[in-house]
Amino acid sequence: MKVMESETYLNVSVPQLKDELRRRGATTRGRKADLIERLRAYDRNKDFQNEPVIIPEPLEVDWPTRGFQQLQVVHREEIPEICIEQIDMYFVHRLAGDKQSTGDVKAIEKGRLLLESDRVLATSYLMQGNALFFTGIVGAAMKTRVTYNFKLKLDKNSGDIVNSHCECPAGRGPHGTCKHLAAVALLLLTFAEGKGLYIKRSCTENLQTFHKPKHSYSGSPVKAENLSRKRKLNDDFFDDPRPMHLRNLASYPDRVRNMVINYCSGTSENLTYRYLIERADIQTAVNDHDYLERPFTEYWVQQAVEVTTEKVIAIEEKTRGQASSKDWFKERSWRITASRFGDICLATDRRNKQKLCHSIYQPSAALFRCEALVHGRTYEARAIRCFEKETGMNVQRCGFFVDKDRPYLGASPDGLVGRETLIEVKCPFAGRNEKIHPGKHFPFLTVDSLTGEYKLKPSSKYYFQIQGQMYIAKKKTCYFIVYTFRDLFIQKLEFDLEYCENSLLPKLEMFYDKFFKPYLSTIL
Template structure:
């Protein structure tokens, strides 16, 4: 009886009976049949264990076309939203380009929230899932829901939600959308060959001949007379001396001991450790090299060079943590920095997405022109680096914070706890991680002032932070100690000894 029902109809019936709404379609059908056999188990209370979106009426939606008013949704917002569940963007784009999106409709309410409703085809079966998405006026993704098992609740990150978002983004940027095409929407192709034939007649003498079954293995002298020991040594030398090879045979041979190599070559002008620091630009760096790194990393998070430079240095965002570490935790934290994994959450995605909006509003509010910037390396201490969000003039950096928990609130010391009220002016607390970060940015960039922009959907405030030399000197003493005693050995372990101790279980 229930096999012909849609998922939404099954859930509605279960909701009336006070049953759970979780599981796949087969689970919902089995649950309904169990309730029928047991007379609803005597339950009368309706329990909705799946949070749902509050949606406008169905008749208020309109089909999306090139004239539809849509919020400024872009791929960066989609990518950061999907990064919470490690969803691969390229696979989602393949689904969209394969026309898995069937329909797409929209509605804008009185407070400029945009509701999207679409239908997406299942990948392997001829089933359709209904998708609902709520966006704010800036294109930020507020709530999502899908009928598929992975899309339950109001924060779904399944591929069907992503396909609808990509379709809307395409309509915003290109004024077109790839939808599923039925057979009647395409021109008939019965008379067209499946693939063109571009060959020419072949002469009889050029026809391939049958080869004789001769052995292709050749050895100049009998196998029995091979010197086994020397033969194995010869193969080992050939394998190890073949550069840039990833052949599996290499895994059979133990790597050379880099500690022994370092001791054996003590006659060199520059010892191995000093050379590693010079090659990585961690002991000496020129003004031209600093300028090149800054210009090459202006894309910041999307730049591979930016990630490479950060991996081998102490960055301003870690200064507060390093200065407050216990001695017992410093070694493990140094190793953690060397093998850092990009942290992703709703709060970080919200900050990255809204930084450009905040910067644009700041420039419009004060009629200013700011310049992009990349990764600044300190010339005095090349193992320190920082990435401000923008530059203003020759003495000022811009840093932007978009607090996620206060995104719908006015900015004050209660809603933004790292701020304090000094008279009538908002100031940044000197014991907070952001104060350490900004002082580190001022030191690495060689500038004097920072305009800290705090932005929410309801408010925008600018907090002025000045360079504090006494604080910077205190911070540098802690950073120098951490680098020389803990971070530098991790650098050598990775770039000089190639983690030899780990591979050899020593």
């Protein structure tokens, strides 16, 4: 039935009006005047339905369809250098459309298993402009007859993953992060490092495996409390040998508490029962010792960070993994690190010192996930390799250095060159695609008025950091390295002892004694 015009409702019979109301999903009760008024109300409100919301299709990548050729060893020179940090950044740290990290850690783990299981069946390659396109087939993990076609786009200069797509539900483009795409990314990583292609071979190329078990058992023994019992335990099993007049005394818990505390403090042994006892309120106890020059908790903090020469060497050796080492985080927690020297020395009287101390002791978790920090961690290793190639020097890993005379100061250089030199690497995220020059993206650089060359600003936070690192690590020189995808800047800085003793160290010592040490004493 055609849609009626509101002017024609008076000339339409009642059955026709009811049919029109049924078509619109409305009730058909009432007289003819009621039916007409109801239809006119539906006309005014467009049948009480909102306009349809059209969801835009995701951004489509202009994937090429011709010109691909099978990936072979001869193509290794055309593929840029790829590192595992770039894959982690795309699958784990890359900010999605909702401004949240994708966090597909399991995709990388499962992709590695797919690669080791020869589930990458075919890979083709095409270079087009400044982009590298890869396409091929990856087999499903659990089904032998199911395969998925994938597409991958890399930046020719940096090796970053730009776009990806897979036919599986989790790999829909333009930024798919499924395990099949992770397997291909890991394949390209191993291929760029000079290793062979992990592409599935025919059955006659593999060794026979009929005598190998399909599954391996790696479970742990069942705990005693999880074993099944026919008879349940209850309080009747345990008989109290004490007389009735000695049971449930009000002072008995205090007696046990004192015995446990005295035993643990006298023998330095740890009893599990000790953790059932409520901790003492240390901050209240501080007020009971007002005769001391400083709160006794500050003496505890000072004693906790003190080190000997042997301990300084041991700390540096066991923290060479830096961010991947638990000891590195432990040794940094109660110390002021060189990366914060600039914030402290440039802080004005209006700066909230309590918040500054809190940010030094416990940095925000969001800080470690920001794009700039993730970018810096990702490309630091590549910047060091470029420095080694440019200068012919060999960079060695180093750990966390602690100053013996001022044990509350620490530094983690990015590497050592010989015995007298360290390096500090910066990979600015804002200027990652720019040539290095003083300006908006590189505000820490300036032009030398005498030579006309670029150099690090003495007022920059990086200058405070580098001079502090050389003082703490007892080094004479430092190579300041700035890396972008298009350029590499290297400056050799000399250690300025007069600057450290007369400017840097007094400010740090005052901040520690006046603000940071009292802050640490309040969180014990």
